[in-house]
Amino acid sequence: MKTIIRNCKVLGSDKTELYIEDGKFAEAFDAASADEVIDVKGGTVLPGLVDMHVHFREPGYEYKETIATGSAAAARGGFTSVCTMPNTFPVCDNAAVVEGILKRAADAGLVRVYPIGAAGKNLESNELAEIGLMKEAGIVAISNDGKPIATSGFMRKVLEYSSDFDIPVLNHEEDLTISGGAMNEGEVSTSIGIRGCPTVAEDIMIARDIILSEYLDIPVHICHVSTKGGMRMIREAKARGVKVTCETCPHYFTLTDVTCENYDTNFKMHPPLREEEDRLAVIEAIKDGTVDCIVTDHAPHHQDDKDVEFSHALNGIVGLESSFALCYTYLVKPGIITMERLVELMCHNPSKILKLGRGGMNTGDDADLAVFDLDNEFTFDKNKMLTKGRNTPFDGWKLYGKTVLTIMGGKKTYEELC
Amino acid sequence: MGLKSKDLLGMKQLSAEEIMEILDTAKTMKMVVENGPKKTSHLQGKSVVTLFYENSTRTRLSFELASKYMGSTSANISASGSSVAKGESLLDTARTIDMMGTDIIVMRHPQSGAPHSIANKINASIVNAGDGMNEHPTQALLDMLTMYERFDKFEGKKIAICGDIYHSRVVRSNAIGLAKLGAKVSVYGPRTMMPIGIEKMGVTVADSVEDCVRDADAVMGLRVQLERMKSSLFPSVAEYARFYAITPEVLKLAKPDAFLMHPGPCNHGVELPTAVYDCDQSVINKQVTNGVAVRMAVLYLLMARRNNL
Ligand SMILES: [Zn+2]
Ligand SMILES: [Zn+2]
Numbered sequence: 001m002k003t004i005i006r007n008c009k010v011l012g013s014d015k016t017e018l019y020i021e022d023g024k025f026a027e028a029f030d031a032a033s034a035d036e037v038i039d040v041k042g043g044t045v046l047p048g049l050v051d052m053h054v055h056f057r058e059p060g061y062e063y064k065e066t067i068a069t070g071s072a073a074a075a076r077g078g079f080t081s082v083c084t085m086p087n088t089f090p091v092c093d094n095a096a097v098v099e100g101i102l103k104r105a106a107d108a109g110l111v112r113v114y115p116i117g118a119a120g121k122n123l124e125s126n127e128l129a130e131i132g133l134m135k136e137a138g139i140v141a142i143s144n145d146g147k148p149i150a151t152s153g154f155m156r157k158v159l160e161y162s163s164d165f166d167i168p169v170l171n172h173e174e175d176l177t178i179s180g181g182a183m184n185e186g187e188v189s190t191s192i193g194i195r196g197c198p199t200v201a202e203d204i205m206i207a208r209d210i211i212l213s214e215y216l217d218i219p220v221h222i223c224h225v226s227t228k229g230g231m232r233m234i235r236e237a238k239a240r241g242v243k244v245t246c247e248t249c250p251h252y253f254t255l256t257d258v259t260c261e262n263y264d265t266n267f268k269m270h271p272p273l274r275e276e277e278d279r280l281a282v283i284e285a286i287k288d289g290t291v292d293c294i295v296t297d298h299a300p301h302h303q304d305d306k307d308v309e310f311s312h313a314l315n316g317i318v319g320l321e322s323s324f325a326l327c328y329t330y331l332v333k334p335g336i337i338t339m340e341r342l343v344e345l346m347c348h349n350p351s352k353i354l355k356l357g358r359g360g361m362n363t364g365d366d367a368d369l370a371v372f373d374l375d376n377e378f379t380f381d382k383n384k385m386l387t388k389g390r391n392t393p394f395d396g397w398k399l400y401g402k403t404v405l406t407i408m409g410g411k412k413t414y415e416e417l418c
Numbered sequence: 419m420g421l422k423s424k425d426l427l428g429m430k431q432l433s434a435e436e437i438m439e440i441l442d443t444a445k446t447m448k449m450v451v452e453n454g455p456k457k458t459s460h461l462q463g464k465s466v467v468t469l470f471y472e473n474s475t476r477t478r479l480s481f482e483l484a485s486k487y488m489g490s491t492s493a494n495i496s497a498s499g500s501s502v503a504k505g506e507s508l509l510d511t512a513r514t515i516d517m518m519g520t521d522i523i524v525m526r527h528p529q530s531g532a533p534h535s536i537a538n539k540i541n542a543s544i545v546n547a548g549d550g551m552n553e554h555p556t557q558a559l560l561d562m563l564t565m566y567e568r569f570d571k572f573e574g575k576k577i578a579i580c581g582d583i584y585h586s587r588v589v590r591s592n593a594i595g596l597a598k599l600g601a602k603v604s605v606y607g608p609r610t611m612m613p614i615g616i617e618k619m620g621v622t623v624a625d626s627v628e629d630c631v632r633d634a635d636a637v638m639g640l641r642v643q644l645e646r647m648k649s650s651l652f653p654s655v656a657e658y659a660r661f662y663a664i665t666p667e668v669l670k671l672a673k674p675d676a677f678l679m680h681p682g683p684c685n686h687g688v689e690l691p692t693a694v695y696d697c698d699q700s701v702i703n704k705q706v707t708n709g710v711a712v713r714m715a716v717l718y719l720l721m722a723r724r725n726n727l
Contacts, residue, residue: 132660
């Protein structure tokens, strides 16, 4: 199978054509021998994006999302690799569930799915999950995401045990003894009468994990950082040489807790949307290198789980299909970061942290790529999404950076070139 | 002749010369155990009391037989069913035993340092038969006797020890003793069971069980307590057996004439597959005889010191 991508802009190169043969990037070949020539009309080609934090809900919650619908959403967002969090039912805490996920992902065939295994059996902070056996089955990291690792003692054991297998630990940072609210604690939560979840609930756990990582000299990755204090501590720790990495999500630099005023549950997630100073701190941390990755924390929910009282609604929003456009529109277009830096955040860094070996665009590398239209504004329409979830806060937003083509391993996984 | 100290508290307190003297004496004692008659006069007129605050089958029996083979009077006290159960303090119990004219108290206690805390307050010699996670010197000495029977010197020999390093008093005693004799000790186990700073004790921490055992002259497996799963130190027997056990393939990486030891009791199928426990290289069952011989040597040499004073 031979494919030519024609009429494209390639980041960091003056090429206008790309050649793909048998799933790999190839040297130029005669157009007459190509099976397919795709004219992307001046679209910008980037290496296929990597999202190291998604929830695909299968097994167990297929009414919210399946691996197939999640994969389709990923492809539509320009992603060619995703890492799925283990809070499924049953929990992905043993090799059998890992194998099941990989099988379903291969059947869907739209994105590379790298499962993340649970750190503790059943996502609890008591007994270790079979991390070694899960790694042999194909996990790339461990996390109890959805639940924090509750105690310092268990976190220490998780870090130590995982280091035997050289497998990264990703942690959702929340001290449940002082969180427990439905939105950020502050003037908005007070004014609308919703119990708050303070920034310090996140900061305390970030501090704990930095301290443990430094003491044990074992890397730790901090999930979805949303606070000014968290970013400050991570920045300082990195400067000291602590092996800490972190991620944030598009909603933390585009939205604040003010959006919760109408009790719209599409603005409810964990960590919650914070205040303006936190939003600005997240942008600053993206700019100065404190943030390593931008992830979506794609968390599809059924309408029945969201069309309820704000405090009862489940946490989370979908993100795979809006992520790149939000990043491009709010970070690159205004000149806050360069496109090269965005590609680091959305491809090279997650690939490096999890040792996925993705992001190469040289001859012989797997042909994973995405093409975006950076020139024309479009309206983000929740009804066009391929995820089963409709829980997005970005419906109707005017954005730049629509995905026009996604190719994974030489195979077209999404196309919107009309 | 004899040990310098009144007590045998640990390998920390022994010099290389003392260790060699114990091992050489134990070789002689072994002939007594194997060839009989199992009645000597080395401890004639002496009394030995075993005071065990923790359950034990082999260590206790081994001390008891050792003292009886050498003609001593001996008695046993267990923590349960004695005044200890009524809340008597360790020191009071030890003083009571001491005042009855006891020459040697062999003591096992779940707290590290328990024998040290009474040793200088009583006249009897204290032999540490295991204190918490600290030391178990006679186990290390019997392991070393097993090695000494197979190599003529310890210098430069590589000894691999795999398993729950953190909780093991056997490892601590072996590491200290073997280092004094010039052997190189390599340890490996789940990082959750690897104590901080162990390399400062002169051992090398390996990266994998293979790395630990490769080119070893002797290999030692350690018991992993299954209750450790509950304290999140490892996830399951299946995973432990897959990544941390000394399998036949792992054992092949050791030197061709290497031999396998285990302080027992062994969890078959966890730290050692049964096939390995029973293999030709295994000296696990032979070690038990050495336990009696080494304890005879220790008891005798402690009393010999007294006689010299
Ligand atoms: Zn989370
Ligand atoms: Zn999440």
